[in-house]
Amino acid sequence: MTDRRNVLTGLAASAFLTPQAKASGFSKETMPSTNIVVIGGGFAGASAAMQLRNFCAVTLVEPNDHYTACPFSNLVIAGHRQFKHQVFPYYGLNAMGINVVKDKATAIDAEKKRVKLKNGSDIPYDRVILSPGISLNWNAIEGYDAAAAQIMPHAWRAGDQTLLLRRQLEAMPDGGTVIISVPPPPFRCPPGPYERASLIAYHLRHRKPRSKILILDAQDKFSKMPLFEAGWAQAYGDMIERIPGSESGQVVRVDPKTMTVSTDFDTFKGDVINIIPPQKAGLIAQSAGTADGSGWCPINARTFESSLVPNVHVIGDATIAAPMPKSAFSANLQGKVCALQIALMLSGQEPISTKLSNTCYSYLTPSHAFSVSGVYDNADGKFSSVTGGTSPVDADRSLRESEAWQAMDWFKAVTSEAFG
Numbered sequence: 001m002t003d004r005r006n007v008l009t010g011l012a013a014s015a016f017l018t019p020q021a022k023a024s025g026f027s028k029e030t031m032p033s034t035n036i037v038v039i040g041g042g043f044a045g046a047s048a049a050m051q052l053r054n055f056c057a058v059t060l061v062e063p064n065d066h067y068t069a070c071p072f073s074n075l076v077i078a079g080h081r082q083f084k085h086q087v088f089p090y091y092g093l094n095a096m097g098i099n100v101v102k103d104k105a106t107a108i109d110a111e112k113k114r115v116k117l118k119n120g121s122d123i124p125y126d127r128v129i130l131s132p133g134i135s136l137n138w139n140a141i142e143g144y145d146a147a148a149a150q151i152m153p154h155a156w157r158a159g160d161q162t163l164l165l166r167r168q169l170e171a172m173p174d175g176g177t178v179i180i181s182v183p184p185p186p187f188r189c190p191p192g193p194y195e196r197a198s199l200i201a202y203h204l205r206h207r208k209p210r211s212k213i214l215i216l217d218a219q220d221k222f223s224k225m226p227l228f229e230a231g232w233a234q235a236y237g238d239m240i241e242r243i244p245g246s247e248s249g250q251v252v253r254v255d256p257k258t259m260t261v262s263t264d265f266d267t268f269k270g271d272v273i274n275i276i277p278p279q280k281a282g283l284i285a286q287s288a289g290t291a292d293g294s295g296w297c298p299i300n301a302r303t304f305e306s307s308l309v310p311n312v313h314v315i316g317d318a319t320i321a322a323p324m325p326k327s328a329f330s331a332n333l334q335g336k337v338c339a340l341q342i343a344l345m346l347s348g349q350e351p352i353s354t355k356l357s358n359t360c361y362s363y364l365t366p367s368h369a370f371s372v373s374g375v376y377d378n379a380d381g382k383f384s385s386v387t388g389g390t391s392p393v394d395a396d397r398s399l400r401e402s403e404a405w406q407a408m409d410w411f412k413a414v415t416s417e418a419f420g
């Protein structure tokens with residue numbers, strides 16, 4: 001390795017890490033007794049485990065047999081993708097030498113360096129990678145709890161909720177109103193609610209054209225706003241209405257019995273109601289002491305090591321990594337960079353500064369997409385934006401079609417990197 005300032009952009013990083021690691025002189029032979037415990041097998045944790053398995057013993061703690069992916073789940077909700085394509089079993093990781101433990105982590109004992117599991121046992125570690133994703137702030141919106149989510153689904157963690165929202169849209173009569181409520185930032189996948197509105201509009205336009213979508217938004221501005229607004233006007237006319245935060249768009253109360261949602265000034269009745277609640281880091285991040293008062297985890301952006309608990313690295317949605325968004329693209333790349341830094345540190349070398357990137361694609365229709373991209377620097381232990389931009393607003397159909405294909409290619413690549 002001649003240049004210690006590296007640019008890790010997107011999936012190119014995967015081709016880079018293994019040769020770099022070998023050139024840096026760490027291997028299973030140089031780190032024979034090292035044990036890394038990864039908590040959470042999502043895009044962040046599984047990607048980190050896949051990288052580190054080449055150099056040391058890796059245990060992945062994850063309560064599920066399989067991972068269900070959120071990216072592309074809006075296509076499932078709109079009836080344009082089969083749910084089975086969202087599901088990735090963990091046996092691929094086992095076959096690649098990662099010790100997958102099917103359980104839930106309940107605590108981290110930082111003094112004894114042990115991860116405690118729900119089944120009562122614990123696992124010793126040299127370093128932990130904590131990647132539990134998000135938890136939902138139940139009752140931050142009055143009346144919105146786990147029971148209410150069975151009537152007004154959030155579908156913000158993929159699985160049964162995705163299918164519930166899909167079934168509700170299927171059952172809704174023509175002329176119905178779909179309400180989508182968007183929380184204040186930060187939340188998982190900043191453009192996700194608006195992609196969801198677009199794809200539901202596509203479904204309704206073709207199947208139930210007298211229906212409406214009302215977005216009740218806590219925000220004034222949102223990711224790719226000019227692209228979405230121009231796209232909605234062109235593809236869906238006035239089917240989508242949005243009330244921004246400054247016009248009292250933020251939902252403060254729900255009543256599942258009457259199928260109503262309230263802002264500070266108005267109450268709206270919906271036929272299908274999708275509440276995306278405020279969020280924070282996954283619950284283990286709170287009990288492990290890695291989350292601060294904001295509910296999210298402060299980190300050193302170069303190493304991803306927690307600012308609060310030594311030898312614990314936090315990656316993915318659970319982190320405070322702004323301006324990097326909470327996306328699967330970011331989570332995958334953070335997993336790979338974190339793996340590299342841990343391997344460097346364990347072999348007695350200094351962590352290096354890197355540049356990381358993100359690209360988020362959003363579907364306007366099932367065959368047209370646009371994107372936002374950014375490059376981020378972590379040189380001084382904080383993330384800063386280097387450059388970024390979006391697809392042009394006035395692009396022709398062929399560019400939108402080609403971005404829809406690029407999105408598919410990205411999903412195939414990122415899921416094979418993470419889940420084998």
Ligand SMILES: Cc1cc2nc3c(=O)[nH]c(=O)nc-3n(C[C@H](O)[C@H](O)[C@H](O)COP(=O)(O)OP(=O)(O)OC[C@H]3O[C@@H](n4cnc5c(N)ncnc54)[C@H](O)[C@@H]3O)c2cc1C
Nearest residue numbers: 040042043044070071105132133189316317326327328329
């Ligand atoms: C509708 C929607 C569309 C999206 N579209 C895109 C997109 O197009 N592009 C994009 O880049 N991103 C997209 N995202 C965002 C993306 O899904 C997330 O940013 C990404 O999943 C974050 O990865 P993660 O590994 O941090 O968390 P997760 O993927 O949530 O993984 C966390 C894992 O940790 C496990 N876990 C939690 N607690 C514990 C515990 N105590 N012990 C053990 N395991 C635990 C969970 O079971 C889970 O498997 C979308 C999100 C949504 C909701």
